[in-house]
Amino acid sequence: MSSPVDKKKKVFGKIAAAKTLTEGLPQLKLSSSFESINNGGNSISFLSDLIKSLIGYEALVSSVIDILTNSLTKIEKEVKNALKVELKTIVSCGVDPQLPSWIQSTGAGINIEVSKIDFLDILRIDPNSIGGRLLYSDITPDLTESTDFNTFLYGVIQDDGVTYNWNGIFTITFNSQGVGTIPNNTLTINSTITYDNKTLTDLNNDFINSLTLFKTDNILNQVMDIIYGSISSTIGKSIKQLENEAKINGIVDKMVNNFNDNAIPDSAFSFTNDETYKQQLDATNRNLGIATVNLSTQIPSTVPITSLTDFTDNLLTSTTSTEKKEAISNGLNNMATNSVSNIRNSVDIPSVKLNFIQQIINNIIKGIISTVLSPKVIFSFIINYKIIYGETATFTDAVDFIKKNKNLMNNIMKRISEEIIRILLAVALKEIERLVAQAVIKKQKEKATLKLAQLQTLIGVPIDTIKRITDNL
Amino acid sequence: MAENKPIQSSGFNLRSINGILNIILSAFSVPETPSEPLPPPLIMTGAKLRSGMSSQGLAADIISRQSDAGRVVGDVFADGPNVEEAMELIRVQQIVNMILNEAKVDVVIPPGVAVKTVGIGNLGAPVISQGATVAMAIGDGIIR
Numbered sequence: 001m002s003s004p005v006d007k008k009k010k011v012f013g014k015i016a017a018a019k020t021l022t023e024g025l026p027q028l029k030l031s032s033s034f035e036s037i038n039n040g041g042n043s044i045s046f047l048s049d050l051i052k053s054l055i056g057y058e059a060l061v062s063s064v065i066d067i068l069t070n071s072l073t074k075i076e077k078e079v080k081n082a083l084k085v086e087l088k089t090i091v092s093c094g095v096d097p098q099l100p101s102w103i104q105s106t107g108a109g110i111n112i113e114v115s116k117i118d119f120l121d122i123l124r125i126d127p128n129s130i131g132g133r134l135l136y137s138d139i140t141p142d143l144t145e146s147t148d149f150n151t152f153l154y155g156v157i158q159d160d161g162v163t164y165n166w167n168g169i170f171t172i173t174f175n176s177q178g179v180g181t182i183p184n185n186t187l188t189i190n191s192t193i194t195y196d197n198k199t200l201t202d203l204n205n206d207f208i209n210s211l212t213l214f215k216t217d218n219i220l221n222q223v224m225d226i227i228y229g230s231i232s233s234t235i236g237k238s239i240k241q242l243e244n245e246a247k248i249n250g251i252v253d254k255m256v257n258n259f260n261d262n263a264i265p266d267s268a269f270s271f272t273n274d275e276t277y278k279q280q281l282d283a284t285n286r287n288l289g290i291a292t293v294n295l296s297t298q299i300p301s302t303v304p305i306t307s308l309t310d311f312t313d314n315l316l317t318s319t320t321s322t323e324k325k326e327a328i329s330n331g332l333n334n335m336a337t338n339s340v341s342n343i344r345n346s347v348d349i350p351s352v353k354l355n356f357i358q359q360i361i362n363n364i365i366k367g368i369i370s371t372v373l374s375p376k377v378i379f380s381f382i383i384n385y386k387i388i389y390g391e392t393a394t395f396t397d398a399v400d401f402i403k404k405n406k407n408l409m410n411n412i413m414k415r416i417s418e419e420i421i422r423i424l425l426a427v428a429l430k431e432i433e434r435l436v437a438q439a440v441i442k443k444q445k446e447k448a449t450l451k452l453a454q455l456q457t458l459i460g461v462p463i464d465t466i467k468r469i470t471d472n473l
Numbered sequence: 474m475a476e477n478k479p480i481q482s483s484g485f486n487l488r489s490i491n492g493i494l495n496i497i498l499s500a501f502s503v504p505e506t507p508s509e510p511l512p513p514p515l516i517m518t519g520a521k522l523r524s525g526m527s528s529q530g531l532a533a534d535i536i537s538r539q540s541d542a543g544r545v546v547g548d549v550f551a552d553g554p555n556v557e558e559a560m561e562l563i564r565v566q567q568i569v570n571m572i573l574n575e576a577k578v579d580v581v582i583p584p585g586v587a588v589k590t591v592g593i594g595n596l597g598a599p600v601i602s603q604g605a606t607v608a609m610a611i612g613d614g615i616i617r
Contacts, residue, residue: 007491417488418488425493440503
């Protein structure tokens with residue numbers, strides 16, 4: 001059986017052959033610019049390279065819009081199902097599926113340090129700040145009335161000692177000062193009276209159903225921050241925080257590249273010196289708000305936070321689906337234009353813009369995973385871990401969370417990836433179909449012309465006359 | 474901590490790169506129709522009019538079209554004689570020589586071909602009979 005790299009080369013070879021038939025001389029170059037031509041299992045990266053070579057900028061923009069609008073609802077449903085199944089697996093490890101009395105409405109509650117559910121320091125960002133507006137959703141005047149759990153939690157933390165109710169499921173109180181063994185900056189959580197006679201699985205399912213996980217603007221803003229550090233550089237995230245995020249992104253990359261294998265190798269959680277150096281470089285660049293573009297020299301590329309706020313404002317004021325798609329399209333074009341503002345040679349601009357859109361597609365999974373690793377999802381997992389394994393059970397950081405839930409994370413990434421692949425594959429196949437149909441027509445025409453030419457040679461038509469026809473095929 | 478068991482996922486399997494590559498590669502497979510044979514009487518008379526292959530003529534034709542592919546035609550002042558054109562001539566000569574001197578054509582006449590034969594009857598008069606070949610006939614040929 002051929003290796004993936006041989007098959008990938010064969011695909012590009014077939015395209016080159018079809019293009020030679022339809023356009024004359026070969027134009028497609030199989031060069032190192034196609035980073036996906038390797039034995040890796042990252043199908044999204046390969047498909048985006050394929051679409052890039054087959055069609056170009058507009059097709060990639062249209063694919064991004066499709067993913068961010070039509071697919072996000074389906075991805076949310078898939079991820080929620082995966083979360084529920086995994087939480088049920090955790091619950092099945094416990095002896096009693098009933099809620100313990102201490103978490104019920106009249107119990108002492110579960111105490112969780114804010115830092116143990118906020119690995120990416122989201123709750124340190126004010127939703128009303130310039131960066132916060134891009135990362136939180138449903139920012140209501142009174143934050144505790146938001147339908148977004150992260151925004152709600154930020155509101156709870158601002159009101160020390162006051163108890164708030166989340167959708168009739170949990171009551172949550174923030175205490176900045178610890179008492180006895182309870183540390184400072186802790187959330188005390190109880191289920192509401194509705195769940196006193198229900199199971200932990202009921203509580204989990206209702207909580208997951210109450211969440212809004214993914215919003216188009218948040219995901220695109222996260223992706224732009226991962227690539228360009230547009231938000232991180234503005235809100236002053238530390239190099240250490242950004243190195244931690246680069247490490248998480250590195251793990252996501254390794255897991256995506258290993259989709260062909262069922263088991264997640266331990267090597268996904270360890271890094272070589274080169275990989276660590278790259279993570280440090282990424283962190284430094286994001287801290288500066290730049291990404292580097294490799295032309296004849298390395299050129300810094302930026303997407304300023306203002307283009308993200310403009311995009312977010314436009315999207316939030318759009319009502320119809322057409323208006324939303326237009327807002328995303330305009331936002332992407334505006335960001336792409338910003339990303340090439342330092343490019344002096346106009347010849348390079350189209351390819352750098354093309355790479356900009358391709359980078360978005362290649363980083364969408366990371367943008368979605370950032371949301372999965374935010375308090376709204378971790379909150380539920382840590383409650384379950386404490387109920388099943390005791391008060392001290394916790395996750396040290398995001399990497400520890402991914403490691404202890406690697407099948408869940410792998411499963412989520414595969415489901416997200418499947419949705420994105422479906423869209424990209426449809427675009428690629430449609431174009432291949434068009435190209436192959438053109439090639440078949442051209443081949444049939446050529447065969448007919450050659451047959452006619454051959455017949456003419458047999459009835460004595462001069463060869464120079466025939467060449468005039470056949471040379472221009 | 475909970476044991477991490479693989480979770481069943483929904484839907485059509487698009488997860489393996491090999492699966493995706495196979496889908497894409499299959500999109501290129503288009504069945505082709507076989508070409509129809511040329512009329513035999515025309516070949517019989519027309520083949521005699523053909524001049525045969527010429528390596529020099531073929532090389533000349535290729536070189537004359539070099540500019541279509543963006544290659545330099547003729548000698549380049551700074552680089553001396555055009556080595557690529559010389560190489561083209563050698564390549565074509567070798568190919569044509571191989572075809573003319575070593576290629577072989579096997580011709581197969583399938584069974585069931587209608588034939589008409591003329592023979593001498595008992596009274597000395599010609600007798601025409603009709604029939605069909607019953608076995609394959611194999612013939613040799615060379616390319617000119």
